Amino acid sequence: MLVNCVVYENGNKLADIPVSSISEYLTLPGCFVWVALHDATPEELAEVQQEFALHPLAVEDAQHGHQRPKVEEYGDSLFVVMHLLESGGDGQTALGVGEVDVFVGANYVVSVRNRSEHGFTEVRARCEREPELLKNGPGFVLYALMDAVVDRYFPVIDAFEVELETIEERIFTKGEARENVQRLYELKQRLTLLKHAVAPLLEGAGKLYGGRVPQICMGSQAYFRDVVDHLGRINASTDTIRDTIGTAISVNLSMVTIEDNEVTKRLAAWAAIFAVCTSFAGIWGMNFKNMPELEWRYGYVVALLLIVSICGYLFYRFRRAGWV
Secondary structure, eight states, rough: OOOEEEEETTTTEEEOOOOOGGGHHTTTTTTTEEEEEEEEOOOHHOOOOOOOOHHHHHHHHHHHOOOOEEEEEETTTEEEEEEEEEEEETEEEEEEEEEEEEEEEEEEEEEEEEEEEEOOOOHHHHHOOOOOHTTTTHHHHHHHHHHHHHHHHHHOOOOOHHHHHHHHHHHTTTTOOOHHHHHHHHHHHHHHHHHHHHHHHHHHHGGTTTTSOGGGOOOHHHHHHHHHHHHHHHHHHHHHHHHHHHHHHHHHHHHHHHHHHHHHHHHHHHHHHHHHHHHHHHHTTTTTTOOOOGGHHHTHHHHHHHHHHHHHHHHHHHHHTOOO
């Protein structure tokens, strides 16, 4: 679906145009065209490819989707893939993974957003509020899109940190260990999604401000360096959270073992107490003729008192030891 197709001249919006009229503006000096698509169909991508002469390999990646974040050069153009992370909402902890594919050339920008409801209207508005920066052309638009995507990662990682702190507060709560381990593993899975979105993009974005910078990005290196700095902070935070999760899982597994040991000790203590009863009852219940206690008047009472006394003593010792 076509979101919008706008032509800019010297940093200012010139007009909204149909896709079929793009070629008329590409030859104008100081002009570039910015096309935004949402869940584009093959026909829409084919039409855009024809207008801008996009590389077929890049178009194929955009059609298939589910690409690894990357920054690739095709001659004088760039193809950038970024992941969009969105929470499930309505209290859901699942993390939805969308994708935005950006084609950038000397006089055009094409952004193709897939599996994501949160658009980039604010990015376009920001660029149009800064015509002096928009004069840098498609390179600045690429930065603005990349910066918006990276900024969306910060609330995600903040939510991870808050959730991790909540789980840590419950680590030593009795009976919560197993549930905590499950929540930690779920958090680790979501953190992995963020890691897969950030780490490759950090590597690719580094090509846009240092070393042999693509011509499209000349004049915007400082902005891309800022994006790389943000990605580096997020990447470091994910590593820290992952290490903390690993430690928390180890502690929780230890707590599960301790709770199981407590149950085992209680069972062993009661088994020992009842074993005394069973032993005495077994001996005196054999009913041999020459057993002296069988003819004694007080034998039954004494046997019961002896059993109760020994069991009571064992209960007292186990109680002091914390086994019952």
